[in-house]
Amino acid sequence: MGQTPRPRRSVLYMPGANERALEKAKTLDADALILDLEDAVAPDAKDEARERVCAAAASGEYGAREVTIRVNGLDTDWHEADLREAAKAGPDAIVVPKVNSREQVTTIERALEFNGAPDHTKIWAMVETPIAMLRAADIAAASDRLTVLVMGTNDLAKELHAEFVPGRAPLLGGLSLALLAARATGKVILDGVYNDVKDAEGFEAECRQGRQMGFDGKTLIHPAQLEPCNRIFAPSEEEVAHSRRVIEAFDAAQAEGKGVVTVDGRMIENLHVDNARRILALAEAIEARG
Numbered sequence: 001m002g003q004t005p006r007p008r009r010s011v012l013y014m015p016g017a018n019e020r021a022l023e024k025a026k027t028l029d030a031d032a033l034i035l036d037l038e039d040a041v042a043p044d045a046k047d048e049a050r051e052r053v054c055a056a057a058a059s060g061e062y063g064a065r066e067v068t069i070r071v072n073g074l075d076t077d078w079h080e081a082d083l084r085e086a087a088k089a090g091p092d093a094i095v096v097p098k099v100n101s102r103e104q105v106t107t108i109e110r111a112l113e114f115n116g117a118p119d120h121t122k123i124w125a126m127v128e129t130p131i132a133m134l135r136a137a138d139i140a141a142a143s144d145r146l147t148v149l150v151m152g153t154n155d156l157a158k159e160l161h162a163e164f165v166p167g168r169a170p171l172l173g174g175l176s177l178a179l180l181a182a183r184a185t186g187k188v189i190l191d192g193v194y195n196d197v198k199d200a201e202g203f204e205a206e207c208r209q210g211r212q213m214g215f216d217g218k219t220l221i222h223p224a225q226l227e228p229c230n231r232i233f234a235p236s237e238e239e240v241a242h243s244r245r246v247i248e249a250f251d252a253a254q255a256e257g258k259g260v261v262t263v264d265g266r267m268i269e270n271l272h273v274d275n276a277r278r279i280l281a282l283a284e285a286i287e288a289r290g
């Protein structure tokens with residue numbers, strides 16, 4: 001079996017300039033936090049937000065939640081200082097928006113080394129442009145330090161001139177390319193945000209779609225999105241029970257020298273057992289997290 005998976009069902013953005021949100025996040029049931037210096041922070045507030053976010057990330061006050069910092073893009077005036085200070089703060093990861101090439105990942109990796117980032121500080125690359133979709137596998141494979149791909153569906157929709165519609169048909173090509181890239185390179189992948197914080201039904205539908213497609217979790221913008229997201233991206237009780245039955249039935253079949261068996265009328269082979277073990281490992285990791 002592989003490593004114990006780290007749950008990343010719910011990954012909440014918060015504006016780096018919003019002290020109240022940074023404080024509130026210490027009590028929220030999010031698997032991970034993205035303390036944002038990019039889109040959610042006005043140009044005049046960038047320097048102050050950088051200081052606040054780096055102090056928060058270095059504070060060690062967020063418990064089991066993974067703490068990450070989203071820096072400004074490589075082509076902005078703030079990027080260098082953001083990366084330097086974030087590297088010193090040593091969060092779990094630095095989230096880099098609009099990563100468009102393998103070379104950019106290498107540049108980020110070198111900058112982290114140069115600025116003395118600790119080894120535990122990983123790179124999360126946001127893929128949110130048409131070129132990033134087409135190069136997603138190249139980007140994902142560029143560095144072992146890059147552990148997570150994050151969909152930026154607002155930017156992607158903007159670049160595509162696409163509309164936001166239920167079911168996200170205009171975005172499915174891009175979402176699928178990024179998913180294929182993540183799975184082909186063994187990386188985690190997070191779905192994009194749902195902008196309408198008042199539309200609980202639409203949000204749940206999009207979480208279910210993301211889960212069915214294979215995303216590991218979803219990026220969020222409001223605390224009200226945490227509970228449904230955690231629930232939908234966690235294995236259900238039925239899935240856990242079914243996974244146990246699959247493993248037991250297959251073990252019993254193997255003891256009799258058989259390589260295939262049925263559970264609830266469905267064929268079970270080795271590959272289904274691997275999937276059942278993955279589901280159980282995730283359920284256990286979520287339970288251990290508390």
Ligand SMILES: CC(C)(COP(=O)(O)OP(=O)(O)OC[C@H]1O[C@@H](n2cnc3c(N)ncnc32)[C@H](O)[C@@H]1OP(=O)(O)O)[C@@H](O)C(=O)NCCC(=O)NCCSC(=O)C[C@H](O)C(=O)O
Nearest residue numbers: 013014015020021024036039040152153154155221222223
């Ligand atoms: C969307 C919001 C602007 C809504 O704000 P507001 O109307 O103030 O929310 P509430 O009054 O309902 O807030 C209730 C309490 O919850 C706290 N809160 C709200 N949001 C957050 C949060 N994200 N993290 C932590 N805490 C939060 C409020 O402070 C209230 O607390 P209290 O007063 O104690 O009751 C707002 O939710 C918000 O700013 N969300 C984050 C926006 C953001 O970060 N955007 C950038 C990332 S998304 C992105 O860039 C996508 C990507 O790049 C792409 O291309 O797709």
Ligand SMILES: [Mg+2]
Nearest residue numbers: 128152154155
């Ligand atoms: Mg974006």
